Amino acid sequence: xxxxxxxxxxxxxxAGIYAALVAMPHLLSFSQKxxxxxxxxxxxxxxxxxxxxxxxxxxxxxxxxxxxxAYASALLAKRLGVPVPPAMLLGAAAAALVAWVLSFxxxxxxxxxFLIGSFAAGEIIRLxxxxxxxxxxxxxxxxxxxxxxxxxxxxxxxxxxxxxxYYYLCLAVVTLSLVVLHRLEHSRIGLTFHAIHWQDxxxxxxxxxxxxxxxxxxxxxxxxxxxxxxxxxxxxGTVNPxxxxxxxxxxxxxxxxxxxxxxxxxxxxxxxxxxxxxxxxLRGLGVDQARPLVYGAILIASILFLPxxxxxxxxxxxxxxxxxxxxxxQP
Amino acid sequence: xxxxxxxxxxGRRTFLGATAAGAAAVGGLAPMPAAAAxxxxxxxxxxxxxxxxxxxxxxxxxxxxxxxxxxxAAGGVRIGDDVCTFEFVSxxxxxxxxxxxxxxxxxxFEDDVKFIMMLGGDTWPAVQPIADKSGMLVSTLLPSDLxxxxxxxxxPCEVHPIYNVTGVWWLADRMPNLKSAVICAQDDALxxxxxxxxxxxxxxxxxxxxxxVFFDLSTTDFAPVMTSMLSKNPDILCLDTAYADxxxxxxxxxxxxxxxxxxxxxxxxxxxxxxxxxxxxxxEGFIFQFPDFDDPALGQPGINFDAPGEFYAEYxxxxxxxxxxxxxEYASIMDLWVQGAQRAGSVExxxxxxxxxxxxxxxxAFGDAKWWGKELFGIDNALVGNWPVxxxxxxxxxxxxMRNIPEWWAMHGDLLVKHFTEMGEMYHQRG
Numbered sequence: 001x002x003x004x005x006x007x008x009x010x011x012x013x014x015a016g017i018y019a020a021l022v023a024m025p026h027l028l029s030f031s032q033k034x035x036x037x038x039x040x041x042x043x044x045x046x047x048x049x050x051x052x053x054x055x056x057x058x059x060x061x062x063x064x065x066x067x068x069x070a071y072a073s074a075l076l077a078k079r080l081g082v083p084v085p086p087a088m089l090l091g092a093a094a095a096a097l098v099a100w101v102l103s104f105x106x107x108x109x110x111x112x113x114f115l116i117g118s119f120a121a122g123e124i125i126r127l128x129x130x131x132x133x134x135x136x137x138x139x140x141x142x143x144x145x146x147x148x149x150x151x152x153x154x155x156x157x158x159x160x161x162x163x164x165x166y167y168y169l170c171l172a173v174v175t176l177s178l179v180v181l182h183r184l185e186h187s188r189i190g191l192t193f194h195a196i197h198w199q200d201x202x203x204x205x206x207x208x209x210x211x212x213x214x215x216x217x218x219x220x221x222x223x224x225x226x227x228x229x230x231x232x233x234x235x236x237g238t239v240n241p242x243x244x245x246x247x248x249x250x251x252x253x254x255x256x257x258x259x260x261x262x263x264x265x266x267x268x269x270x271x272x273x274x275x276x277x278x279x280x281x282l283r284g285l286g287v288d289q290a291r292p293l294v295y296g297a298i299l300i301a302s303i304l305f306l307p308x309x310x311x312x313x314x315x316x317x318x319x320x321x322x323x324x325x326x327x328x329x330q331p
Numbered sequence: 332x333x334x335x336x337x338x339x340x341x342g343r344r345t346f347l348g349a350t351a352a353g354a355a356a357v358g359g360l361a362p363m364p365a366a367a368a369x370x371x372x373x374x375x376x377x378x379x380x381x382x383x384x385x386x387x388x389x390x391x392x393x394x395x396x397x398x399x400x401x402x403x404a405a406g407g408v409r410i411g412d413d414v415c416t417f418e419f420v421s422x423x424x425x426x427x428x429x430x431x432x433x434x435x436x437x438x439x440f441e442d443d444v445k446f447i448m449m450l451g452g453d454t455w456p457a458v459q460p461i462a463d464k465s466g467m468l469v470s471t472l473l474p475s476d477l478x479x480x481x482x483x484x485x486x487p488c489e490v491h492p493i494y495n496v497t498g499v500w501w502l503a504d505r506m507p508n509l510k511s512a513v514i515c516a517q518d519d520a521l522x523x524x525x526x527x528x529x530x531x532x533x534x535x536x537x538x539x540x541x542x543x544v545f546f547d548l549s550t551t552d553f554a555p556v557m558t559s560m561l562s563k564n565p566d567i568l569c570l571d572t573a574y575a576d577x578x579x580x581x582x583x584x585x586x587x588x589x590x591x592x593x594x595x596x597x598x599x600x601x602x603x604x605x606x607x608x609x610x611x612x613x614x615e616g617f618i619f620q621f622p623d624f625d626d627p628a629l630g631q632p633g634i635n636f637d638a639p640g641e642f643y644a645e646y647x648x649x650x651x652x653x654x655x656x657x658x659x660e661y662a663s664i665m666d667l668w669v670q671g672a673q674r675a676g677s678v679e680x681x682x683x684x685x686x687x688x689x690x691x692x693x694x695x696a697f698g699d700a701k702w703w704g705k706e707l708f709g710i711d712n713a714l715v716g717n718w719p720v721x722x723x724x725x726x727x728x729x730x731x732x733m734r735n736i737p738e739w740w741a742m743h744g745d746l747l748v749k750h751f752t753e754m755g756e757m758y759h760q761r762g
Contacts, residue, residue, distance in 0.1 A: 031437035038429050127547070130518055133755045139519040140761060143456035144480075161460065163436075236428050238456035242519070243428060246549065279433075288380050288423040289389070 021171060025164045033163040035279045039272060040170040041231050044177055046255045046267035048224035051181055053261050054190070055210075055217045056197035057114050060249050061102065061122035062225050067244030068125065069095040069226020070233035074145040075135055077234070084148050088230035095226025096219045098125070103215040119246070129241040141240025148234050166235055173231065177224050182264055184220065193217055258302050260309020269310040274298075369407065372415045372678050374668075375438035375447035376661070377431060377458070380423035383548075386575045386600055387450050387472070388423075390653055391661035395419050395448075397645050398662035408669055411676035417665075420444055428457035435461045445678045446668055448661050451476040452520045455484070468680035470664050472657065475524045477708035478758040483684065486704075486713040487667045487693065488660045490736065492525035492572055493707075493747070494718035495597050496532040497734035498618045501720040502567070502595060503536030509566040509593055511539045515556055515581065516571035518545040525572035525597060527754040528747065533569075535743040541565050546577075553577070557584035570596035575655070579605055586613045594618070599723070600655040606726045617723040621656040628719070628730035636663055636696040663696035667714070670694060688712075697733060706744065707751065709758040715740075 025033050049062050073091025076082040082090065102121050109117045129136040136142070148160040148169065160166045184190050195203045196210045204210055233239045259270020277298060282291045306312060376395060378388030399417045402408060407416040420442045422434030431454035438444045439461065447462075449455060451471030462469050462483045471477075474486035474493070502509070514529050516522035526543055533540050541563040546556050560568060568590060570581055578596060585594065586609040599605065599619040606614050622629065624643035629636065636642070636659065646658055671687030672678050687693060692701050693714045700716025717733040740747070751757050 029437075030440040031433050034429075034433040034436050038433070130547075137761070138755060139523060140453070143459075143761070147460075161464070232429070236432060236457045237460055238428050238453075240428070240453050240520075242426075242453060242548065283423075288421065291423070292381055 018175075022168075025167050030163075032280065033167065035275065037163050037167045037170060037235060038232075039275050040167060040174050041228050041235075042255070042271045042275065043268050044174045044224055044228040044231075045252055046259070046271045047178060047181055047264060048221045048228070049252055049256055050261050050264065050267050051185070051193075051224075052217050052221040053256070054185065054193040054197055055214045056200065057110070057214060057218075058253075059218070060115055060119035060246070061099075061125075062221070062252055063244045063246075063249040064122035064125050065095045065099055065222040066225040066229035066232075067129070067239065067241070068098050068222075068229065070229030070239045070244075071129065071136060071142070072226070073230035074142045074233045074239055077146045078142065078144070079135065084146055084234055088227060088234065091230035091233075092223045092227035095229065096223035099219045099222030100215065103218050107211045107214050107218075122249070123246075126241050126244060137240070139241060141238060141243075143238040145233050145237045145239065147237060160235075170231055173227065177227065178264065181220075181224065185264065189213070189216065254299060258299060258306075258309060260311035262308065263311050266309050266311035273310060368412065369414045369416065371418050372410075373418050373420050373442055373444045374665070375435075375442065375444035376419050376421040377424055377434045377438060377447050377454075378421075378450045378661075379426040379454075380421065382425050383574060383576055384426040384450065384452075386655055387657050390650075390655040391448075391450075391657040392419070392421055393646065393650050393653065394642075394658045394660070394662040395665065397642060397649075398665050402669075408673070410669075410672045410678055413678075415672075415678065424449075424454050426450070426452070426454060428454055431455075432457040432461060435467075439465050439467050445680060446470070446683065448664055450657075451486075455481075459484070466681055468684050470668075472660060473521065474704060474708055474713040475520065475756065475761075477704060477710050477712050478761065479709040481710065481712070483680065484712060485684065485687065487687065488664045488696065488714070489657075490713050490715050490718075491521075492528040492597060493713075493715070493736055493740075494620055495525060495528045495572070496535070496739045496743070496747075497718045497736065498595055498597075498620055498720050499529065499532035499536055499538070500734055500739055501732055502593065502618055503538065506593065509538065511541050511563075511565045512567035512569050512595075513542045513544065513560040513563050513565040514540060514569040514571055515544040515546065515560055515573070517548050517550070517573055517577060519548060521572050521574075523754055524751065524756045527750040527756050529569055529571060530754075531743065531746040531750040534750075535739075535746050538567065550577070551580075553580040553584045554588075557581060557588055557590075561585075561588055561590055565592065567593045567595060570594065572597040575600040579608065582614070583608050586610070598656045599728070601652065602723060602728060603652065603726070606723070611726045614723045614726070619721050619723075619728075620718065621728075622719050622721045622730045623654065623728045624659055626728070626730045628733070633698045634696070635666065635694040635698065637666070659696065666696070667693055701737065703737065706748065707757070 025036055028036060045066055052059055069091040072094035073087045076087040076090055077084050106114060106117050106121060130139050150157055150159045158165050160169060192208060192213050196213055200210050255271040255274055256267045258274060260266030278291060278295055282294055287294065376392050378391060379385050380389045399419055403416045407414045420438060422437060424431040424434050435447065435458040438447055447467055447469045449469055449471050451473035455471060455476040459481065467483060469484050471484055471486050472489040472491060474490050477484060477486060512533055514526055516526050530540055544556055544559055568585060570578055573581060578599060582605045593616060595618040597620055599617060624639035629639040642659065646654055667687060668683060671683045674689050675682035675686030688702050692699060695714050695716045697719060698717040700714045702711045703715040704713035705711050715736050717735050719730045720732050720734060721728050722731050
């Protein structure tokens with residue numbers, strides 16, 4: 001009974017959040033709508049990154065694999081004339097394929113060595129984009145990438161140049177992706193990821209092929225990162241190697257660390273909170289040049305005072321209220 | 332961030348009073364009829380104000396602030412039936428395409444700007460669809476952004492990297508005994524076309540290029556880069572269009588590794604600090620392309636930048652040690668924009684563009700210039716004329732000569748096209 005009640009409350013909360021997300025772009029200014037598009041895309045980046053962290057490994061190649069999806073989708077659409085929606089999926093698949101190839105050398109390493117190895121692998125890919133002007137466009141990258149084609153539904157023309165329409169497209173794609181990732185985490189495979197994270201030797205002793213499961217997590221995470229890259233490329237109309245450099249990766253790490261990785265909504269909280277602070281609050285205050293300083297201070301403060309991320313704030317507050325109310329609900 | 336451009340400080344009054352008359356002259360101000368309506372025109376400034384490329388954005392915003400205060404103090408400029416004062420609205424694009432797109436959207440649709448000034452480069456392609464759809468006039472400092480499909484983009488001030496030919500041209504005339512060079516550049520959209528230009532210029536003037544070293548943007552240790560360059564034993568070290576964060580350590584390394592030859596670079600931003608880190612003797616004769624505006628050569632007839640000495644003094648008073656390559660450039664673009672708007676009698680972007688290009692000529696900061704670029708960029712949207720050759724003498728930048736870029740192009744244009752093509756930098760080869 002209690003469990004059913006909890007489930008109903010959860011679904012109602014989720015419905016409320018989605019109603020707010022659907023209504024949100026109509027309450028925002030023009031530039032905030034643009035920020036909302038990039039925020040939704042970044043949500044997919046951080047949540048997909050979390051999937052890999054479930055196995056206990058932290059990669060520095062995630063931003064580059066996002067770039068693989070962006071470049072592949074852009075090239076397929078621009079050079080080969082593949083329609084944009086299938087090009088996006090193929091771009092994501094390309095990122096997964098590259099991750100699978102990288103997994104052979106990378107998963108010979110663990111922990112810190114894997115981290116450094118993934119950084120090196122990512123830099124090799126990124127330098128290839130810079131070095132090989134054909135087909136990657138060199139340092140300037142690729143521009144005039146075809147956008148998602150306009151569609152007409154019942155006489156209503158939907159142009160994806162409009163940030164509101166693109167926001168809804170991204171919201172739909174990201175929601176579907178989150179559902180897949182959520183179900184995966186709570187499947188047998190996901191539980192194995194957790195087991196590998198906390199007790200990899202024990203998991204191996206009972207016959208779990210830890211390397212195989214790490215590869216699965218890496219490939220799936222890269223698929224969704226690639227999808228996020230494709231969404232970005234076809235909206236911006238341009239990709240270049242600098243967009244996916246180590247600085248971009250540092251931002252992904254910061255969002256995930258500040259948000260927390262224990263739950264799927266931790267990284268989402270991280271990216272949403274920091275984007276709002278950086279792009280709306282600090283810009284709104286007119287402190288453009290001081291933003292890196294203020295942003296850095298917020299990060300340090302959050303890591304010092306919320307080491308388990310923003311996601312731990314809710315339970316902490318709940319416990320604090322419980323303490324105030326006493327053991328029998330009396331203040 | 333919106334700059335309120337009448338910050339009242341006593342120190343500025345002298346400057347404003349002394350230059351108001353000059354501003355009126357530049358702005359073509361006639362006595363204002365009593366009935367003329369006054370309006371404030373908003374101009375967008377969409378450039379990196381933070382991060383590693385900020386040195387080519389932020390000093391330009393400072394320069395615009397001085398420009399606007401001067402023009403506004405003179406009562407504004409008459410455009411059509413209105414008297415216009417100016418307000419700059421800036422947006423830090425962090426040299427990132429997505430931020431540039433967001434910034435362009437904000438400036439055009441929320442701030443109602445009539446013109447946007449950008450650094451360009453990586454950020455322009457993300458802004459292009461917005462500019463095309465809205466018809467917004469945008470300027471870049473990098474003409475390599477130009478192509479036949481960038482009808483609303485102009486390069487009215489800096490024809491980077493084409494003006495670099497003037498430095499090599501002057502060097503070859505003055506020091507004909509120097510016969511070999513090594514070039515280094517960061518591997519990006521600024522470095523590569525600049526390398527193509529230096530290769531063309533060196534070839535045109537009989538200087539052999541022994542090696543070209545590209546380094547990544549993440550490079551922090553320049554000792555191996557310099558060692559590799561010096562191993563070729565060149566007469567000339569060419570630092571291409573390296574960012575200030577690279578030029579400084581490269582010079583330090585050249586100094587530490589005992590280089591005694593000639594150095595040439597596109598920029599030498601904050602060169603006083605390089606002199607401090609090395610020595611006056613080491614930096615003596617260093618050639619680059621961006622003058623200090625207190626240079627007497629800028630007082631000569633034919634220079635269209637109004638009161639450059641006062642501008643430079645005011646700039647240094649407010650932001651000591653911050654004078655750089657772009658400090659005056661965005662302000663000089665505003666002079667050209669005002670000329671275009673006055674010719675058109677309107678501040679609307681397409682009218683101003685037509686006004687600016689009227690007659691195919693414009694009053695560039697360094698002298699009258701022509702709209703050019705079809706052969707190299709596929710569109711005549713770059714304003715090209717004279718450019719100064721600057722040499723460090725006794726720790727101070729000195730203009731040695733103004734040289735004419737179209738004149739060089741007439742003699743050696745084929746070489747520039749050849750090297751741009753080999754580097755994949757022609758407009759039809761890009762992206």
